[in-house]
Amino acid sequence: MKGRIYKILGLVLVAYSLVYGLLTEIPNLPIIEQSIRNLFYHVSMWFAMVAMMAASFWNAIRFLGTDSLSKDTRSISLAETGMFFSFMGLFTGMVWAKFTWGAWWTNDPKLNGTAITILIYLAYFVLRNSIDDERKRARVAAVYNIFAFVMMIVFIGILPRMTDSLHPGNGGNPGFNSYDLDNRLRAVFYPAVLGWILVGTWIASLRYRLRVLQS
């Protein structure tokens, strides 16, 4: 029962944000207009992705400390789930960009950050596949995971602050408090983030159990 509470909570929150995100009243902003609703569907993907990658990073550190292979299995399961969210975030963002900026892809720091993140984690999967010995693979992959996560945070969290972005509320600041994130938006956005993180945890735990069964 204990394990079910977070799954049910996650599903409820996601369902609430999907439905109520279309119904809630929104601030009337030029250009963005109705597409501001993408905040609930697109931005929450990135929060879920960073949460998954951070958990994967944490498990990689714990693997190096404890040398227990289950930590490594958790780490790869979480990274795969994070990868799924990054693709979802990319697609929802591309659709939004086509209608708001008029192009599927632009040379924007955040988009570059996404591309790099995806390349880094694809390289991580390639690395894992190229080592046969279980323990060695776990150790080498953990080292790369830790290094890569730090680089990713630098790239998506620090560098964009030093350059301009086309994203709403930007111009030196990748946060979004500076634009009109009023309480009506918050009431859907925060539950959406929490809901997707919980659902992501669930997906990762399923993948973890699958891997344990397979081995």
Place this chain on the structure above:
Amino acid sequence: MHLLARFYRQEVRNSNVLFSLGLYLLGVAYLIYLLTGNNTSDAVWNTLLWVVVFFGTVQLSSRSFEFESEQYFFYYQNIATAKQTIVAKLIFNSLYMIALSGAAWALFSLFFGNPVYSTGLFIIGLLLGAIGFSVVLTLTSGIAQRTKGNATLSAILAIPLLFPVLQLTSALNLQAIVGVELADATNLIGALAALDMGIGLLAYLLFPYLWQD
């Protein structure tokens, strides 16, 4: 110190590596010269320089642990700890990459002229960039070595990780070309230096886990 001397001797003994790298630089610089005909803008000059250095360093680093085959791996384990090995490798590779990017700069100046206005700032950018490159590449080629000689893997692992360093370095050097005052560039210098130190420390801490069997 012993290790540094060893790496140096190894490099001299295999001078064909050095030679092929020099030939690569010369060939690519001349190729660009043929295609653009000596009229690149400053921004393009800077971009091309860093693309050439980028591929040169990736090529160089894929060989960084090449000689550490199984026997060498055990040999190093006997003569030095993992931490000594990584520090020596980092210093050696940094010097190597500083030399490489300096040589690329000299070649570009020869063919396309030297648009750099603040030479001091440019050199700082070159030094910090080369150190950042060498840290990332040393760690990734160490990782690739552990997969038993998968040479392309080193490039696959390193390329996405190099982007932050590359972006900061080229931004800094573009400022040097335009001729920004040193005081106005401290922001970028600080960011790049902090990044170098951060990843250097990380490589130092992580390498011992890699360097064991």
